[in-house]
Each structure stands twice: as structure tokens, then as C-alpha cells.
Amino acid sequence: MSGKEYRTITDVKGPLVFLNKTEPVAFGEIVQLRLSDGTMKNGQVLDTSDDQVIVQVFEGTASVDRQTGVKFMGDVFKLPVSTDLIGRILDGAGRPRDGGPEIVADEMADIIGAAINPYSRESPEAFIQTGISAIDACTSLVRGQKLPIFSAAGLPHNDIALQIARQAKLVGSDDDFVVVFCAMGITAEEYNFFVHDLERTGALENACLFVNLADDPAVERLITPRLALTAAEYLAFEHDYHVLVIYTDMTNYCESLRQIGAAREEVPGRRGYPGYMYTDLAMLYERAGLVKGKKGSITQFPILTMPGDDITHPIPDLSGYITEGQIVISRELHQKGIYPPINVLPSLSRLMNAGIGPDKTREDHKSVSDQLYAAYAQGRELRGLVAIVGEDALNERDLQLLKFSDIFENQFLRQGRDEDRSIGEGTLDYAWELLSNIDTKYLVRLDQKWIDKYHPTEKKE
Amino acid sequence: MSEENGVIYRISGPVVTAMGISPRMYEVVRVGDEGLMGEVIELHGDQSVIQVYEETSGISPGEPVIRTGQTLSVQLGPGLLTKIYDGIQRPLPELEQTMGVFITRGVDADGLDLEKIWDFAATAKAGDEVSPGAVLGTVQETETIEHRVMVPPGTSGVIKSIKSGEFNVTQTVCTLEDGTEIAMMQKWPVRTPRPFVQKYAPDTPLITGQRILDFLFPLAKGGTAGIPGPFGSGKTVTQQQLAKWSDAQIVVYIGCGERGNEMTEVLTEFPHLIDPHTGKALMNRTTMIANTSNMPVAAREASVYTGITIAEYFRDMGYDVALMADSTSRWAEAMREISSRLEEMPGEEGYPAYLSSRLAEFYERAGRVETLSGDDGSISVIGAVSPPGGDISEPVSQGTLRIVKVFWGLDAGLARQRHFPAINWLNSYSLYPPSLNQWYRDNISNDFPEVRTEISALLQVESELQEIVQLVGSDALPVDQQLTLEVARMIREFFLQQNAFHDVDTYSDLKLQYTMAKAILSFQEESKKALAGGAMLEDVVNVPARSDLMRGRFAEGYAEKIEGLLDDMNKQISATMEAN
Ligand SMILES: Nc1ncnc2c1ncn2[C@@H]1O[C@H](COP(=O)(O)OP(=O)(O)O)[C@@H](O)[C@H]1O
């Protein structure tokens, strides 16, 4: 902390400050800048050599001049962690935002986070019931999974995230989740919406919030999720908590990343985003899971808004390549007035197979889910055909599938914001009931033994 | 190899520049106070540019850089199988022991267990004249794999003494007349292909038990295949299916820049899976490399070389090796990231200009060869490709497709319909059938190639008919074309679709695949006859025995039952004529 203060800034470009320095500065070291008017700013070393040091300034470089004093703090970024984090609201750089006291550190944790040894991971396989049929039946979530919500501007992704946070539970267990919430560049209105809901349900006392809003420094967003995940790791792996991390909006995070890349004049990858964005995102998303010998877990729900509703945009694309599936929100369903407007067809849970079946959910779950998909996918495709040739041209099978696609959307998907459906009766039995609108001979994905056992009209008691 | 010390001049992410040393290209150096492992990748005036295999935060200019004189190498010998390594061959279980569950840095670990005692059985004897690749003796490495201890490349002479017995991998098992001592362990630089005598043209299929692959788009032993596809289309599941069921003798599985949990899955699942060819645990023949997306990118770049070198070593013993790399795009991105830190002139989409030559060099290490000892060995390489947005016009997909001989094109649309494997049967291809057809005729059935052609032709016709259906609906088609659509649907739903997660369906033996294909053609034949005899299409396609035949594939013992089920179906189809 006694480091020298340098006044050797040569260049300032976007959020970056370049200085000639004297003594060696470590890569990743934390930096403090003191402006002529006494304002303090924080930053981090991005590049260091004998001749030049490049610092990214979290609060932006407004008002920085050549007289600004730069001090290297001799350490990389660390977050004070302790169980006192629970129930607290911190800002995007980890300082109290709720008027409460500083966090008394039990330990100082490096926020970059080391990679979990793949050999030390434990396979996630405990089914989490969210009470939302579309998710529980078709993209089942398990504890320790990272499952993002791919949404777009103006869609109710926040409602869905909150509904999941409220209702998520392990069937037959009363282990509760602690929520770590991380806001990156969202509006104050959205933020208030989250906080009020968490307050309303009493979840706030069991949550830890890291908040960087739309009018907070953009570059700071690059550390906010790292702070949140550092807190989550501490709670999960040092104190056995099951942590649900919700972070929103990843799109703002990626914009900040792009800004830094541009200021460094790096060769951009696709659409101006840095070539290392995949690796950078992986260093966040991979901080989920279960590890051997620890009771706790980290389950991640990143929310991102797809620019132009385009799932091939680099932000959703690179995310989908890293996360263990995705829940895709559809504007079309939303416009039809269906809540939650989840399009199950492009949605996926890669860990579903491990989390469902006998002893976990129910023996027929996989079969039912496959059949729902197949029938709905075919039914939707037929809508296009009907628009051209009319229903008359359809054979019996196609007619039934076509009808089913409406039933699926209006009854199975549609549910209340506070409606919490159980996996057995609320979701799977309901699915059977709806599937019975189709002749059994067309239900080729269902094993005969499940038809005999669960089909509402054809079961053999 | 005199040691030389220099100092760090600059640090930019994984790339460190040192001054005061003059190392060779690709030499391993120790970086910083913690001695992090790095590799020299560029020499530039008095500066040496190093890619560092571990996290660099907290390292400062002025810290030391030390030469080792070695190039990046792997340790080869008994003890590779059943292991899981990071990209630079550090065993992950050992890293766990020294670091705990998080991978920190500054820890070295040998690729092979240097203490472990193996039972070496000499097969050569004193007085034998041996040259590189000659087998000196064997070790039963795992229950199913015999490890052949070879004379390393570059060494030859007359054996002075050799003894069977218990040795660790560094002890001398054989001494040559000139005094050269040979231990079981060899070292080999990963960026240099291991030598062989000559390449042969592949003539045997790599049988995978996956119907669409084996039947329509086969890979040869020693061949190369690329699987491009958007996320969620089935690259990893396909690669894992190949690792599980293909009839290679050795499998090297590289998780390159992908998910941690996927490696955990392989680790937990494989020990319980039984190899259909040996009846023993699949793990016995497998080596894994896991350098996941959040592990250092430089080690990710190295991981494919580490993997292919291990594969070559087993090939040199005369084994058929299959190597899966999931995903080669992440390897290419690692190259891109390093290249951009070097401020190299970028090529397309920021990838370095040498991207396509690196891809070609890598796939060139596949092949069926005459080994140095005159044996026959092969490496089949299957690379997953992850094109941004699923658009394969990008450099990595294109660079790969120019080289590989098999293209398994995954299709987001099929995946969305849960048609798995989501391999598009219209645009995928294999260039191997002409060289494999004789094998099929000799080993499966004389008309195998013709049956395959008929099946592909039906799928082609279907796609043309579908265009008409999109305009007028299927009822408007003449009845024979409607039948063709039904037959094609049967090919898709009964034959091409295969559930990797179903205990029985996950693997189909090649004979059974052939029988299933014949059953489809027989359905077509019988239905045509019935329709000509006045039967209704609706009745023909809905005979209950057809659905028994189709669903039957999920039950154990299908191979024994299929003929009977087929007879029933044919009888019922004939009977539909009388119904009218
Ligand atoms: N052959 C298959 N059988 C059944 N399901 C499959 C198959 N291939 C892929 N899937 C499904 O698709 C999901 C994504 O597959 P994966 O191989 O992980 O995709 P990618 O590696 O291309 O992102 C899997 O989790 C699984 O649900």
C-alpha cells in the first residue's frame, strides 16, 4: 500500500491509460488513480513491460490528465469474503451499497478464480424442480448446471428468472438456495423490480447482490461478475451453501469487453468482439458445478438479451458453446400472450439425462419429453404448410399434430407467474392428458410400457 | 544444453517476452519466480517470445526466465492408458493431490508414474540386431492392452543384454553393445511427427456402431473426419459415441477448450462401460486429455499435439488408434489469441495466416502406416468443429473440409426436431466407400454397397418429393410416391435416428445394420406388391407388425428376432390385399 505515486501518463485512450513507469509492475495488479481534484479511480494492469504499462480504468478516464497520480497497489484484485455477505448489497466493485458496514474479511479471495480441475468435479445430477412445466419437462435443470436464458429486449426474462429463484427446489429435500445476484448495466427500474420481488418473498435476507447499473462505470462491469462468482465459490465450497447465481445482462458485459478490445486496437474477431471472448466468458460460466468432497454447489442462470433477436450473434453463440444448454424466450409466443414464452424447440438442457428418470423424477419422463418435442415440432412445421395449402390437404395424423401444437402452447406452456407445478401431477400427468389428443399409433416416441401405465384412457390398471 | 538465465521484459496475458537468453524455437523455459512452464514461440532481435502454460497474473517484469534446453515433449511408456492429463501431459489426479480441487500454478508433474513397477517380459534376446521401432518386450499395461516396449527412434545396434523382470519406466531393461541403455520410457517432442516407413491406403472401415456413420458415411481405419455443427447439435455426443463404441484398439480423447463437466462425464461413465469387442471395461484402452475452456489457452494450443503424439506412439506398436478432438475450433482460437498477442498480421477473421497449414499438418499425422518394425498401425482422427453461428463458411470449417475425407454435417434443424444423430444425410459425405466396398462384400454381404446406394437414393428422392409436398400437400401425390415417402420416413425414424442414451439402441452391430436396411427395402417391395394387388396405402403402412419391427430395436436380442418380425410384417402386408 506504500507504493510510489507516478505521474508519468503518456496516453489516454478510451478506458485505457498508458504510462511510462519506473519500477516493475505485475500483470493484473490493481491500480489507484488520483485526479487533480482529489477524485479516486481504480484500475487494473492489462499489459506490463519495462517501458510501458497499460491500465484499464474501471470508472472510465473522464478528467484523467497527465498530472493524474498513479499508484500500483502491489496485489491483484481481491474480494473480502465472509458469510456476512449474505443479506448484503454491494456495488459493482464490491463496496457496500446498502449503507451497511464494510465486509469484515474472513479471507481475501482472488477474483479471477482458478479453474476447477476437471478430475475433481462431480457430475451434477440432482433434479431441481422449478415449477415451470416447459423447463421441468423439456429442459430439466440440475443442481450445479449453468443454464442461461436467451432473451431479447422487451421480453419477460426477469419474471422467469425470479419465478425460478422463488420456486426452485430439490424434490424431497429442504436444502435452500442462497441467491447471488449480479447486475451488469441494467436500468434502475429493472434492478428495483428484482429487489422488490426478492424483498416481497423474503429472499433478500438470503441473497447477496452485486450491482452495477446502466449509469455506473461500464468497465467496472468486467469485474462485477467475477466478484459475484468469487462470493458464490466461497459460500458454496467453504460453507456448503447451494448457491444460485443470477447475472444479467451478459450482453452489457460483452459490450464492455469489446470497448476494451477496441481501445487496445486489438484485431477483432466476429462483429468487433475480441477473439478471446469465448475464453473470457468460459472463465465465468465454468465457475459453476459441484466438486468432490464439498457439499455446496453453484448453479448459474446468466441472462442475456440477443441483439436483434439473433441467436447466431456472437454473444448468445459463444455462450451456448460454453453453457450446459439454454432456455430460449420467444417473441412470437410473447406476442400471442403466452407466459412463460419459452420456445422449447431451440431450448436444451444438456444435463437433463443425468437428472431425470426413475428415483429422480419419473420413469416415463424421458419418453414424454421426447414425444412432446417431436409432436410440437411437427405440429409447428405443419402450420407453415397449412398457410399455403389449407387444412384439407392434411391427412389425419398431420391434422392431429397441428391441433396439438396449439394445445401445447395454450395449456402446457401457459401458466401463472405464481403457479408452481409439481413434476409428477402438475407437469408429467398433464402432458399425458394433452398428448391423449393424438392417436396412440402416432405417438411413436412413447414406449408401450409407459402407455400401458400412464395413458389417461389406454392405461391397463 | 547449458542453462542460461534471462529476465522478463513484458507480460501480456499468456504471452511473456524475455531478454537476455537465446533459446531455440519451441524450447521449454521456466518463467518468473514461480518457475511457470512456457514455450518459446518467436525469436525477435534480442527478445524471446514465450507462451506460458499457466496463469500469468501477479508476475512482474524483471523476474527470471530460465532455459531448459528441452523442447515441449511427452513421456511415453507404460502407464498412459486410463489416465487423464491436462494439455501438457500433467496428470490431473496428481494436480489434485498437490493443489486441491482448483488448478493453481507452478506445479510440475510427470506424465508417467516413475515409481510404478511393471512386469516386463523380454521378447528380444541378446545378440539380436535391433533398429528403431523394434519390439524389445511387452508389459501387460491394462487388462486388455499389451504395451510393446520399442527401441526409440534414432537408436539401433546389437543387444548386449536384456532381461525380463520388474522395472519402473526409467530403469534400463536392455543394453546395446555400444553401451546404449534403453528404458521403457521414451520422450518425444510433440510438434514433430513420429517416424514410420510408409503410408498405406486405408481399406478397412472403423466400425462405430452408429448406423448413419457406418452405413452411409463410413470412416476408414487411418482416415480423417470432421464434424462441424452449431452448439447443441451433437458434436460431443457423437465424439463420445465414437470413443465408446468404435472398434479401435486404443482411444485418445482430447477435450480441447470445452466443458469441464463433459470430461467428468467421460471419467465417471467409461469405467462402467463394457467394450463390445473385448467384453472388458472401455477405460482400459483410453487416454484422455482435458484442457477445458477456462484452463490456460497456451496449454490448450499444445493439447492436440500432446494427444496426437500419444496416438502415434501406440500406432507404432501396431495398434489401430482413434483420436477424437473436441473441439478443433477452440485449438484454432487459442492460436488466434496467441497470434494476436504477437501482433502478427492476421488472416481471415483474425486467425493467423498459418491456420490452414497447421490444420493440414495435424490431420496429416493420421493414416494407416507401415511402422518402423514392419507392422501395420493406424490413427483415425475425428475433429469436431464449432463454427460461429453454425455457418461453415468460416476459416476453421473450410480449412478442415479441404483436408478431411469424411464430412459429418450436423444440422441445427434436425437437432431441434430431436432427430439424433442430427447428421444431415443430404450434404454429408464420405470419400472412403470405394476403398472399403471389398471389405463389406467379404465380411458383411455381397450386396452391401448396392443396399447402401439404394438407401441413399431413397433419401434423395424424398427430398425432391418434399418440395412438391410443401406446395400441394402429400395427399396430392400418386400413391407410389406416397409409398416412397413412407419408406423414406422409415429410413429416417427407424434407421438413421439412434438414441445415444438408450442402453440397447446406442450400439448397432454392422450385420444388424445391414439387416435393418434390408428390412426397409423389403417393406418397400412387399408394399408395392400389395398396392398393385389392390391394397390401400393406409392399411399397408399401418400393419401392426411394422411398428413391432420398428420398436423392436429398443429391446435386447433384436438381432435374433428381426427376421421373425420381418416375416410377420410381410405376411400382414400381403393380407391387406385380401381385406379389399
Ligand atoms: N445421438 C444422440 N442421441 C440422443 N441425444 C443426442 C444425440 N446427440 C445429441 N443429443 C442431444 O443433444 C444435446 C447436445 O449434444 P452435444 O453433443 O453436447 O452438442 P454439441 O457438442 O454440438 O454442442 C445432448 O445433450 C443430447 O441431449
Ligand SMILES: [Mg+2]
Ligand atoms: Mg460439445
